[in-house]
Amino acid sequence: MSKYLITIGLETHVQLKTNTKMFCGCSLKFGEEPNTNVCPVCLGYPGALPVMNREAVKLTVMSGLMLGCEISRLSTFDRKNYFYPDMSKDYQISQQARPLCLGGGVTIQTPAGPKRVRINHIHLEEDAAKINHYARFSGVDFNRCGTPLMEIVSEPDLSSPDEALAYVQALKQILVYAGVSDCNLEEGNLRCDVNISVRPEGQEQLGTRAEIKNMNTFKGIYAALEYEIARQLATVARGGVIVQETRRWEPDLGETQSMRSKENAHDYRYFPEPDLVPVALASEQIAAWKALLPELPSARRERMVAEYGIPEYDAGVLADAKENADFFEAAVRLCSPGLGKTVSNWFMTEVMRQLSVTGKTISECPLTPAALAELVELVDKRVINGPTAKELSAELFENGGMPGVLVAKRGLGQVSDSGALEGFVEQAIAANAKSVEDYRAGKKAAAGFLVGQVMKLSKGKADPQRVGILVAEKLARLA
Amino acid sequence: MSHTLDVAYVAELARLELSPDEKRTFQLQLETIVNYVEKIGELDLAGIEPTLHGQALVNVFREDVVVPSLDRECVLANAPERNGFEFKLPKIVEDA
Ligand SMILES: [Zn+2]
Numbered sequence: 001m002s003k004y005l006i007t008i009g010l011e012t013h014v015q016l017k018t019n020t021k022m023f024c025g026c027s028l029k030f031g032e033e034p035n036t037n038v039c040p041v042c043l044g045y046p047g048a049l050p051v052m053n054r055e056a057v058k059l060t061v062m063s064g065l066m067l068g069c070e071i072s073r074l075s076t077f078d079r080k081n082y083f084y085p086d087m088s089k090d091y092q093i094s095q096q097a098r099p100l101c102l103g104g105g106v107t108i109q110t111p112a113g114p115k116r117v118r119i120n121h122i123h124l125e126e127d128a129a130k131i132n133h134y135a136r137f138s139g140v141d142f143n144r145c146g147t148p149l150m151e152i153v154s155e156p157d158l159s160s161p162d163e164a165l166a167y168v169q170a171l172k173q174i175l176v177y178a179g180v181s182d183c184n185l186e187e188g189n190l191r192c193d194v195n196i197s198v199r200p201e202g203q204e205q206l207g208t209r210a211e212i213k214n215m216n217t218f219k220g221i222y223a224a225l226e227y228e229i230a231r232q233l234a235t236v237a238r239g240g241v242i243v244q245e246t247r248r249w250e251p252d253l254g255e256t257q258s259m260r261s262k263e264n265a266h267d268y269r270y271f272p273e274p275d276l277v278p279v280a281l282a283s284e285q286i287a288a289w290k291a292l293l294p295e296l297p298s299a300r301r302e303r304m305v306a307e308y309g310i311p312e313y314d315a316g317v318l319a320d321a322k323e324n325a326d327f328f329e330a331a332v333r334l335c336s337p338g339l340g341k342t343v344s345n346w347f348m349t350e351v352m353r354q355l356s357v358t359g360k361t362i363s364e365c366p367l368t369p370a371a372l373a374e375l376v377e378l379v380d381k382r383v384i385n386g387p388t389a390k391e392l393s394a395e396l397f398e399n400g401g402m403p404g405v406l407v408a409k410r411g412l413g414q415v416s417d418s419g420a421l422e423g424f425v426e427q428a429i430a431a432n433a434k435s436v437e438d439y440r441a442g443k444k445a446a447a448g449f450l451v452g453q454v455m456k457l458s459k460g461k462a463d464p465q466r467v468g469i470l471v472a473e474k475l476a477r478l479a
Numbered sequence: 480m481s482h483t484l485d486v487a488y489v490a491e492l493a494r495l496e497l498s499p500d501e502k503r504t505f506q507l508q509l510e511t512i513v514n515y516v517e518k519i520g521e522l523d524l525a526g527i528e529p530t531l532h533g534q535a536l537v538n539v540f541r542e543d544v545v546v547p548s549l550d551r552e553c554v555l556a557n558a559p560e561r562n563g564f565e566f567k568l569p570k571i572v573e574d575a
Contacts, residue, residue: 018543020544025546033551033564034564035551035564037548039546051539052539052540053540054540056543076531137567137569139567140565141564274532277534277536277539278538
């Protein structure tokens with residue numbers, strides 16, 4: 001069998017973070033009872049007129065700027081005509097001829113190195129209503145109808161399920177960074193249609209493609225692509241022909257199924273939307289929105305490595321979620337110079353462990369960057385020891401507050417007074433003659449036991465490193 | 480003359496059932512209209528901006544502020560059938 005090339009392109013639908021719908025003032029609060037956030041516009045009543053949400057245009061343009069797109073100076077809306085009960089006016093307002101953003105791309109990491117995935121365009125449209133399917137009938141809820149959706153259409157630059165997944169994840173990260181969408185997959189904020197084709201190596205022209213519609217989990221996208229690639233390769237291998245069609249991913253069956261859509265289903269008879277005037281964007285307006293953009297995650301990773309001297313691995317983990325990176329940077333900036341790696345260690349071990357245990361995000365926790373910074377300083381200045389700091393961090397994570405205050409109030413400061421420490425060492429040695437014997441007999445581990453005893457006598461407040469030195473000195477003198 | 484217009488095809492897309500007679504009639508009538516509009520193609524339009532909208536307006540926006548929605552009972556009052564608070568439909572299998 002000759003080698004086959006796989007070609008994948010994605011259409012990613014992203015719900016924008018607006019308060020209201022695309023063309024009416026109905027609320028977009030998630031999880032409301034059916035048909036509570038509806039009005040004549042989003043119910044598709046004849047004669048009701050759409051009025052465009054400025055914020056949706058702004059967020060789409062900001063997304064385009066984050067993704068390196070060219071922003072159209074003049075953009076128009078079109079009607080996409082189709083008959084299906086999720087759109088009661090029988091057309092969806094979308095953009096075909098003049099979308100808001102053109103070009104651009106996303107860089108993904110592949111085993112062969114970074115790869116640029118080009119974006120064809122980004123357009124703005126309205127979402128359809130939700131249809132719930134029951135055994136004997138279906139029901140329509142129009143709450144979702146009219147939600148602003150941004151559709152990001154990639155070029156067919158992807159060649160494996162892994163790359164497709166990396167692309168969607170990179171896209172999600174950038175959009176969450178930009179604050180344009182929550183990209184919450186459970187709430188359907190991000191849905192993908194996938195185009196896929198195979199062709200023999202050496203053939204220029206792309207093979208006939210199948211489209212898999214409406215996937216809303218990363219796992220689903222990956223599994224559907226794996227299945228569909230295998231299906232197409234098997235079809236070709238036995239001399240079959242791939243037909244251009246729309247397929248549906250059935251997660252329970254683990255397969256894609258033809259939707260046997262009618263012929264001409266893709267002829268949407270687009271025409272200009274007469275109820276909306278064009279959007280004209282002056283360069284000053286675009287510049288003003290550009291000024292609101294945050295740093296791209298990749299740029300931030302590089303900067304954090306350079307600025308705080310943390311390893312690339314740390315920067316990658318920290319920059320993965322914008323709010324984690326924001327927290328880390330705020331904490332580091334409050335610390336003495338040179339403590340970047342220490343703060344990173346505390347964040348990546350203690351804080352992230354607590355986050356994963358509690359299932360919270362950092363903004364949901366009372367721990368502040370100032371508290372973490374102070375904790376790191378207290379350890380660095382040897383005011384408190386590691387175990388005490390760990391206990392404190394758990395408490396700060398849960399209840400907030402400042403570590404310095406807690407240390408003062410509870411007398412948690414390390415015992416660094418030499419006289420006191422030496423007293424503890426003497427006591428420990430006197431009470432554990434057997435360990436001293438063992439040590440003399442060559443069992444050096446016995447020293448560790450004695451250090452533990454001293455720590456206990458100090459109620460955990462001694463600096464373990466200093467105790468170690470003192471115990472070693474004392475034993476050496478006894479030897 | 481218009482080879483781009485096929486009434487039978489357009490009628491099918493629009494879910495219109497036309498008799499053979501109606502198809503012939505509308506084919507002729509619509510061709511006349513399309514041909515009339517196509518006359519504009521006889522002019523040299525190079526360098527002329529296309530008209531994007533009937534009105535010389537741009538940027539009509541609404542601020543992103545929630546306004547009250549309709550009362551749900553009013554919304555559902557005209558539904559031929561309802562399932563709880565949903566509009567009830569015959570069972571649908573496929574997406575568009
Ligand atoms: Zn509405």
